Amino acid sequence: MEKEEIIYGAHSVIEALKNEKAIEKILLNKGQRNEFYEEINQLAKKQQVKISFVPQVKFKKYEHLNHQEIIAFVSPIEFLDFEKTIEDILTKKDNPLFLVLDGVTDVRNLGSIIRTAECTGVDAIILPKNNSAGVNKDTVKTSAGAIYNIPICKVDHVHDALFYFQSSGIQLIAATEKTENYIYSQEISSKLALIMGDENKGISSSTLKQVDLKVKLPLLGNIESLNVSVACGALLYEIVRRRI
Structure with missing residues (x-):
């Protein structure tokens, strides 16, 4: 099965957004707000990247990662101009x-x-x-x-x-x-x-x-x-x- 490419953690996701990496969706914990959420929201909105606010249980499958309950899913292709x-x-x-x-x-x-x-x-x-x-x-x-x-x-x-x-x-x-x-x-x-x-x-x-x-x-x-x-x-x- 093809491996799912993700970016996790606040700094990594912010940098990916700033560099306009082809992100399909971002998951954030709906029950939590931290200093990075607003910056991620603004960058995602600018690039029209979908953000899903999900319950904490959605992050359980990624518990081996230091994700800070911030995960971005990356497109497997680059979109063309x-x-x-x-x-x-x-x-x-x-x-x-x-x-x-x-x-x-x-x-x-x-x-x-x-x-x-x-x-x-x-x-x-x-x-x-x-x-x-x-x-x-x-x-x-x-x-x-x-x-x-x-x-x-x-x-x-x-x-x-x-x-x-x-x-x-x-x-x-x-x-x-x-x-x-x-x-x-x-x-x-x-x-x-x-x-x-x-x-x-x-x-x-x-x-x-x-x-x-x-x-x-x-x-x-x-x-x-x-x-x-x-x-x-x-x-x-x-x-x-x-x-x-």
């Missing part, structure tokens, strides 16, 4: 394919999506810093290692990324049940970004207002929705089918 990554891809490819995940919060779904994205030739995956599944050992395992073979960027706001795509001539396609358009009957551009949302809430309404095209898959049974990773795979392979 969004604008530089997109520009590099656009200079090399006439038919780029991007995947934007707007609120996918399950780590295994994220891993499965990354695996399918790599298999279907997605050029980069874009995640929001907030309201997104963390990238941890479960994500890596579910992706079957594909996570190391595809660029992944984190952005402060999905809306800004979508505006950037549109200004670069990239069509925005949203997967949503709030449409009558099946993907099979729609014209799609050679340059596009597919947007997938949370499988319970879907894509946010503000994001839907921003896209160029809304599409869905037919559901012929009694279940009202597909798992987001399955739906993503079906849509990506429809795009692949058209390209080959």
